[in-house]
Amino acid sequence: AQSVTQPDIHITVSEGASLELRCNYSYGATPYLFWYVQSPGQGLQLLLKYFSGDTLVQGIKGFEAEFKRSQSSFNLRKPSVHWSDAAEYFCAVGAGSGKSTFGDGTTLTVKP
Amino acid sequence: NAGVTQTPKFQVLKTGQSMTLQCAQDMNHNSMYWYRQDPGMGLRLIYYSASEGTTDKGEVPNGYNVSRLNKREFSLRLESAAPSQTSVYFCASSETGVEGTDTQYFGPGTRLTVL
Numbered sequence: 001a002q003s004v005t006q007p008d009i010h011i012t013v014s015e016g017a018s019l020e021l022r023c024n025y026s027y028g029a030t031p032y033l034f035w036y037v038q039s040p041g042q043g044l045q046l047l048l049k050y051f052s053g054d055t056l057v058q059g060i061k062g063f064e065a066e067f068k069r070s071q072s073s074f075n076l077r078k079p080s081v082h083w084s085d086a087a088e089y090f091c092a093v094g095a096g097s098g099k100s101t102f103g104d105g106t107t108l109t110v111k112p
Numbered sequence: 113n114a115g116v117t118q119t120p121k122f123q124v125l126k127t128g129q130s131m132t133l134q135c136a137q138d139m140n141h142n143s144m145y146w147y148r149q150d151p152g153m154g155l156r157l158i159y160y161s162a163s164e165g166t167t168d169k170g171e172v173p174n175g176y177n178v179s180r181l182n183k184r185e186f187s188l189r190l191e192s193a194a195p196s197q198t199s200v201y202f203c204a205s206s207e208t209g210v211e212g213t214d215t216q217y218f219g220p221g222t223r224l225t226v227l
Binding site (some may be wrong): 032036043 | 116145151153154155157160170202204213214216217218219220221
């Protein structure tokens with residue numbers, strides 16, 4: 001069975017600082033990997049996804065993520081955080097069947 | 113193109129009452145899902161429907177039933193609500209069967225409180 005671990009429940013960064021959110025997955029084959037963002041009171045929105053090919057993927061809002069098979073990781077990064085990035089971020093792994101397993105989420109707080 | 117819509121947005125029930133949460137998508141997606149979201153527990157899959165006419169249990173199906181009415185609509189029913197079902201419920205849809213897809217599109221959620 002597939003699983004996702006987001007080790008950091010809550011992260012606080014200063015506006016303009018860089019950001020890295022960690023995600024580790026467990027899956028027997030090549031996974032489909034996703035990062036979603038959830039603003040307060042809203043549903044989830046896709047930031048980026050990885051299926052195959054280049055292991056560094058670009059997403060919306062200036063986010064990127066790198067797939068590292070050897071570390072079973074898919075960490076999300078942003079060079080310079082904006083106050084509007086404050087939200088909850090979910091990593092998810094899928095098997096290509098449509099169903100995805102979600103991590104427990106990381107809440108990002110941005111200090112002015 | 114409204115995407116995924118859910119009704120109602122908010123609901124308060126008394127223990128033992130029943131209700132149906134409605135979900136519709138206008139993206140012609142094959143698959144639809146119901147999740148519940150509780151603090152610190154991420155999203156847990158209640159039921160899903162891979163295609164019209166099929167439904168399957170997810171991680172936490174007890175106390176819920178679903179109906180895939182047609183390709184657009186997927187409803188979630190609580191027959192006898194319990195306080196443990198107080199949660200935020202999200203409906204989602206995805207286009208499956210196509211390489212490189214499986215991106216899920218989410219509705220805005222229904223905030224349910226059971227007293």
